[in-house]
Amino acid sequence: MYFTSKINPVLFIAEVGSNHEGNFLEAKKLVLQACSSKADIVKLQIFTADNLVSRNYDKKRYDHFKKLELSISQNKKLCKLIKSKKKICSASVWDVNQIETFNDYIDVYKIGSGDIHNFEIIKKITLLDKPVILSVM
Numbered sequence: 001m002y003f004t005s006k007i008n009p010v011l012f013i014a015e016v017g018s019n020h021e022g023n024f025l026e027a028k029k030l031v032l033q034a035c036s037s038k039a040d041i042v043k044l045q046i047f048t049a050d051n052l053v054s055r056n057y058d059k060k061r062y063d064h065f066k067k068l069e070l071s072i073s074q075n076k077k078l079c080k081l082i083k084s085k086k087k088i089c090s091a092s093v094w095d096v097n098q099i100e101t102f103n104d105y106i107d108v109y110k111i112g113s114g115d116i117h118n119f120e121i122i123k124k125i126t127l128l129d130k131p132v133i134l135s136v137m
Helices: 024-036 059-068 072-084 096-102 119-126
Strands: 013-017 041-046 088-093 108-111 132-134
Touching (some): 013 024, 024 041, 024 072, 041 072, 072 088, 072 096
Parallel strands (some): 013 041
């Protein structure tokens, strides 16, 4: 698919992550900047605070992630924007319930080191027959 070149096996990733701090207009601006760079891949983080951390267990951590999340429709718009700019769309999907929702939009999945033991997410992603970047540090 994307990794067929034997000449240049190195691809550069522009990490948007949650640097938008939950602001969709800022996220769009960051995606456009990443797409105008020489990066091959533009990477997002897709999650919901509700499925990431218990509000009852750690309200402070829950509130932190809640303010950083974007809606499903906003993340889909960002993915479409990335693809419209002829870049590879990648994402760390931290919510196993959203993997299928975004599968048509994501070209390359990233499993971050924080999910290295999240076998539910790893299994679901590896069954999709798409490239995976696995971070182990």
